Amino acid sequence: MYFSFNLSGISHSQFLTLKLPTHQTEMAPSTQTQSAPAAQPANVSELKQQAKGHVESNEDYNGNYKFAPIKEYETSRAMTTRYFNDMYDRAISDVLIVGAGSAGLSCAFTIATERPDLKVTIVESAVAPGGGAWLGGQLLSAMVVRKPAHNFLDKVGVPYEDEGRYVVVKHAALLTSTLLAKTLALPNVKLFNATACEDLMVKKDFEGKQRVTGIVSNWTLVSLNHDTQSCMDPNTITSPITISFCGHDGPFGAFSVKRLASAGFVELGDMRALDMNKSEDQIVNQTREVFPGLIVGGMELSELDGAPRCGASFGGMFGSGVRAAYTAIDSLKASEIVEGEVTGKVAA
Secondary structure (H helix, E strand, O other): OOOOOOOOOOOHHHHHOOOOOOOOOOOOOOOOOOOOOOOOOOOHHHHHHHHOOOOOOEOOOOOOOEOOOOOHHHHHHHHHHHHHHHHHHHOEOOEEEEOOOHHHHHHHHHHHHHOOOOOEEEEEOOOOOOOOOOOOHHHOOOEEEEOOOHHHHHHHOOOOEEOOOEEEEOOHHHHHHHHHHHHHOOOOEEEEEOEEEEEEEEEEOOOOOEEEEEEEEEEHHHHOOOOOOOOOOOEEEEOOOEEEOOOOOOOOOOHHHHHHHHOOOOOOOOOEOOOHHHHHHHHHHHOEEEEOOEEEOHHHHHHHHOOEOOOOOOHHHHHHHHHHHHHHHHHHHOEEEEOOEEEEEOOO
């Protein structure tokens, strides 16, 4: 059967909305006997219960410990969906922190607790966050923190021995693991470790001035192998404020200030020889927005300012992280922001 239509005078848009008439043909009742449904495997009911999460597991350490069953693809989907949803969500972040050492984590913890409405994203090139704060000096265990930075330990909840002018945490890993756990437990914090900052994004802002608007990111193993493979392009994260704590050692040491220097925006002062009494005060007090959109602190700042290295005393890192956090919060309050980019200043 076919249908004929007179389409003269009908426009293209009207044609697209035409609905063809339907034709239903009555079918004679089937004379075939319907077969009985195929028998279900004996374990179908059990599998359905497993899919709903109703499964038997047993925490028995007398030889009868039993895990709930899982399909291999379930672990893959559980990881990939969350990771790439986070990447999608954090492509625009409120605050972007480069480096998850003691200063970076102190900064993230402070911002995230003071402003739980802000999306705080941390990028760390190493697999294990924490930087050099897993041990004290010369790979020894204890961590020395000069007062008044012990107040930050109280805030995080890390015990210590009070030695008068300074305190001692019995193992540096106690501080780092506690700070890391409490920071990552905050719902507005996301850490991408094994992820490197390969470059800075720099664009003209609403006033025509150059401004850091985020970073160019890549997985660290990719970043370290650009010379061994063909082009492996990066990704980006946009943020109105970037805070860099890249330290002074390692393949990505002082990365942000070195990149600004190579682009001709700043001149490096080069870190001076160790002077603990001078360095920590200077690092905390000089933590600042060194270039529009980029705050720098910790030992990376020593490479820019030419401050002395501070040695195995960690109070300056905590203090610098906290000062950077409040600097970032003040900057955000004073800025009009659209889709992660500063578009103006808030009227006083």
